[in-house]
Amino acid sequence: MLQQLPALVTLLAVLLMGGTAYAVGSARARYGIKAPATSGHPDFERAFRVQMNTLEACVMFLPLLWLAAHYGLGGWAGLAGLVWLLGRVWYALAYLKEASKREGGFVLSALGLVAVLLMALTGVVRALLAA
Amino acid sequence: MLQQLPALVTLLAVLLMGGTAYAVGSARARYGIKAPATSGHPDFERAFRVQMNTLEACVMFLPLLWLAAHYGLGGWAGLAGLVWLLGRVWYALAYLKEASKREGGFVLSALGLVAVLLMALTGVVRALLAA
Amino acid sequence: MLQQLPALVTLLAVLLMGGTAYAVGSARARYGIKAPATSGHPDFERAFRVQMNTLEACVMFLPLLWLAAHYGLGGWAGLAGLVWLLGRVWYALAYLKEASKREGGFVLSALGLVAVLLMALTGVVRALLAA
Numbered sequence: 001m002l003q004q005l006p007a008l009v010t011l012l013a014v015l016l017m018g019g020t021a022y023a024v025g026s027a028r029a030r031y032g033i034k035a036p037a038t039s040g041h042p043d044f045e046r047a048f049r050v051q052m053n054t055l056e057a058c059v060m061f062l063p064l065l066w067l068a069a070h071y072g073l074g075g076w077a078g079l080a081g082l083v084w085l086l087g088r089v090w091y092a093l094a095y096l097k098e099a100s101k102r103e104g105g106f107v108l109s110a111l112g113l114v115a116v117l118l119m120a121l122t123g124v125v126r127a128l129l130a131a
Numbered sequence: 132m133l134q135q136l137p138a139l140v141t142l143l144a145v146l147l148m149g150g151t152a153y154a155v156g157s158a159r160a161r162y163g164i165k166a167p168a169t170s171g172h173p174d175f176e177r178a179f180r181v182q183m184n185t186l187e188a189c190v191m192f193l194p195l196l197w198l199a200a201h202y203g204l205g206g207w208a209g210l211a212g213l214v215w216l217l218g219r220v221w222y223a224l225a226y227l228k229e230a231s232k233r234e235g236g237f238v239l240s241a242l243g244l245v246a247v248l249l250m251a252l253t254g255v256v257r258a259l260l261a262a
Numbered sequence: 263m264l265q266q267l268p269a270l271v272t273l274l275a276v277l278l279m280g281g282t283a284y285a286v287g288s289a290r291a292r293y294g295i296k297a298p299a300t301s302g303h304p305d306f307e308r309a310f311r312v313q314m315n316t317l318e319a320c321v322m323f324l325p326l327l328w329l330a331a332h333y334g335l336g337g338w339a340g341l342a343g344l345v346w347l348l349g350r351v352w353y354a355l356a357y358l359k360e361a362s363k364r365e366g367g368f369v370l371s372a373l374g375l376v377a378v379l380l381m382a383l384t385g386v387v388r389a390l391l392a393a
Binding site: 042045046048049055056059060063064067070071095099102117120121123124127128131 | 263265266269270272273275276279280283296297298299300313317320321324
């Protein structure tokens with residue numbers, strides 16, 4: 001069951017990206033900010049940054065998650081992924097309310113990211129040494 | 132042959148990203164908007180939003196496509212991917228002309244996205260239940 | 263050993279994204295640009311563009327790298343990936359100093375990108391013909 005965690009985390013990460021994109025669309029409508037503008041009201045601008053930061057975070061996290069899984073650490077990487085995901089959700093919800101509140105979630109997600117980074121690194125180095 | 136569709140869709144999605152990046156570079160040159168600026172002319176700003184929206188869409192779509200393929204639904208996911216891709220091309224071309232015209236392509240691509248989301252979800256849930 | 267290159271390149275690409283994100287955070291602190299703002303000082307704006315361009319480049323490159331690896335060209339794709347990576351690092355460092363200096367790195371990374379694109383394309387076309 002732990003071996004399915006990377007897939008589950010990936011799916012939930014995509015749903016999180018979808019949620020942050022939805023928040024931008026809602027803020028666009030609420031404050032009458034017409035595309036292609038990406039500024040005009042602080043609430044919209046925070047929603048937009050949350051979406052972009054979530055996107056950046058996913059593009060860094062998902063490749064490491066699957067590298068770790070590829071090297072047989074899928075279960076541990078999946079658990080680290082749940083921590084990362086919790087941090088990203090916390091970050092998004094807090095940042096949507098106030099920019100200064102985004103730190104806690106950021107730190108938690110960074111812990112998850114560093115964990116999968118170390119797993120991926122271990123896997124790559126071991127495979128290089130074995131080759 | 133259907134099993135090769137996810138790979139083909141992935142390749143075409145990257146070419147679409149390349150095309151939208153090229154459109155930004157062209158608009159930058161045409162309107163004399165020097166990097167790192169990302170505003171200055173409505174045509175440029177629309178091209179820039181098209182590139183970013185395409186990027187966001189790919190980061191959400193590609194992981195789901197490959198999750199679905201991983202769970203044995205590669206053929207169906209590939210077909211949904213062609214629908215998604217058609218929607219994204221339509222969206223990009225329409226949005227480049229006028230922001231208000233982007234809806235049709237968006238809706239079509241959303242259908243493809245929801246289809247692969249449901250496939251990936253089915254695959255993950257089944258695998259979790261079997262574990 | 264060459265077969266491990268796509269994994270190594272992926273890991274290094276994520277570290278590069280991390281480095282460019284770190285440069286944005288540093289510039290944010292140095293010039294007192296509070297989130298969610300993404301403008302306010304030319305140095306910050308260049309750092310921000312470097313981060314976003316690196317992100318875009320990775321989202322295009324990594325899928326092609328792994329498609330090529332999937333079709334048995336992992337070693338060659340990994341070598342092309344090292345060229346691409348060198349180009350991206352050069353691009354990032356040069357652009358951080360001055361926008362006009364970003365061209366050399368861009369061209370080098372484009373060579374690496376086109377190489378993996380051709381490998382991925384060859385793989386997909388061959389697999390489609392064989393099916």
